Amino acid sequence: DSGVTQTPKHLITATGQRVTLRCSPRSGDLSVYWYQQSLDQGLQFLIQYYNGEERAKGNILERFSAQQFPDLHSELNLSSLELGDSALYFCASSAHETSGEQFFGPGTRLTVL
Amino acid sequence: DQQVKQNSPSLSVQEGRISILNCDYTNSMFDYFLWYKKYPAEGPTFLISISSIKDKNEDGRFTVFLNKSAKHLSLHIVPSQPGDSAVYFCAASAFGTGTASKLTFGTGTRLQVTL
Numbered sequence: 316d317s318g319v320t321q322t323p324k325h326l327i328t329a330t331g332q333r334v335t336l337r338c339s340p341r342s343g344d345l346s347v348y349w350y351q352q353s354l355d356q357g358l359q360f361l362i363q364y365y366n367g368e369e370r371a372k373g374n375i376l377e378r379f380s381a382q383q384f385p386d387l388h389s390e391l392n393l394s395s396l397e398l399g400d401s402a403l404y405f406c407a408s409s410a411h412e413t414s415g416e417q418f419f420g421p422g423t424r425l426t427v428l
Numbered sequence: 429d430q431q432v433k434q435n436s437p438s439l440s441v442q443e444g445r446i447s448i449l450n451c452d453y454t455n456s457m458f459d460y461f462l463w464y465k466k467y468p469a470e471g472p473t474f475l476i477s478i479s480s481i482k483d484k485n486e487d488g489r490f491t492v493f494l495n496k497s498a499k500h501l502s503l504h505i506v507p508s509q510p511g512d513s514a515v516y517f518c519a520a521s522a523f524g525t526g527t528a529s530k531l532t533f534g535t536g537t538r539l540q541v542t543l
Contacts, residue, residue: 317471348531357432357517357533358472371530405471413523416462417531419471 318342319420321406327426333394336423340387340408346370347389348417349381352403364389365412393425401427431455432520434534441541447505449537451518454499458520462531463492463503466515475516476503508541515539 318341328334340347345366350358360373364383375381378396383389393400403424407417433452441447449463459480464472478485478492478501485492491504505512518534 317473319471350533355535357434357535358519358531360530360532363530373530407471416474416477418474419464421469421471 317418317420319406319408319418321404321420321423323423324421325424325426327428328396329428330396330398332396332427333392334396334425336391336393336404336406336425338389338391338406338408338420340389340406341418344408344410344418345387346409346412346417347383347387348407348409349375349389349391350405350407350419352405352422353399354402358405361391370412396427398427401425430535431458432518432532432534434516434518434537436537437535438538438540441508441539443510443541443543444507447503447508447512447539447541449503449505449516449518449539451501451503451534452499453501453520455520455522455532456499457522458532460521460523461492461494461501462519462521463490464517464519464533465512466517466536472517505539508539510541510543513539513541 320339348363349361361375363371381391403422405422407419462477463475466472494501515536519531
């Protein structure tokens with residue numbers, strides 16, 4: 316158990332809809348990262364927040380947005396969903412702003428029908 | 429543009445033997461490398477890392493070797509155990525560029541350790 320929690324574990328929705336994925340980092344960790352893993356692909360970095368502020372952005376679509384709240388939990392919002400958005404979404408956390416070692420949650424499996 | 433490549437999607441090794449997982453990278457700015465292990469229905473778990481100032485790092489049964497000139501790293505598991513059966517991801521970051529927070533992952537190698 317990494318100490319990072321993600322909800323929900325599974326999400327099934329239709330094209331055009333909007334969903335919110337939630338992540339609680341390990342106790343004391345200030346950085347939260349979001350990754351997307353599509354079928355047979357490696358994890359693709361989406362975005363990082365550190366202590367409430369956006370710190371780094373990867374290949375995140377404009378339809379996607381994220382935020383980190385004062386209690387340090389984070390939410391990833393995915394809107395106008397397309398079939399291709401079906402993937403595993405992982406959240407990770409680390410103690411510092413820049414840290415190679417990141418601790419991953421179990422992921423949320425999103426299926427868009 | 430796949431900057432971190434794991435060209436072997438799968439590997440089967442007998443219990444007790446050595447498992448060698450390989451990873452190649454193209455971005456010369458990468459200076460920190462990690463291996464993660466992933467079981468089904470779980471998130472990746474950090475295994476071992478290496479900085480570009482070293483060419484070897486060892487932790488128990490796991491050793492990572494880095495060849496900077498070849499832009500190649502490998503993970504050795506000795507001896508391999510059935511519990512090592514998982515997907516192994518190689519990842520890289522570039523501390524020197526201020527983008528250390530972004531890990532770039534390979535596509536993974538599925539290791540199966542047979543009895």
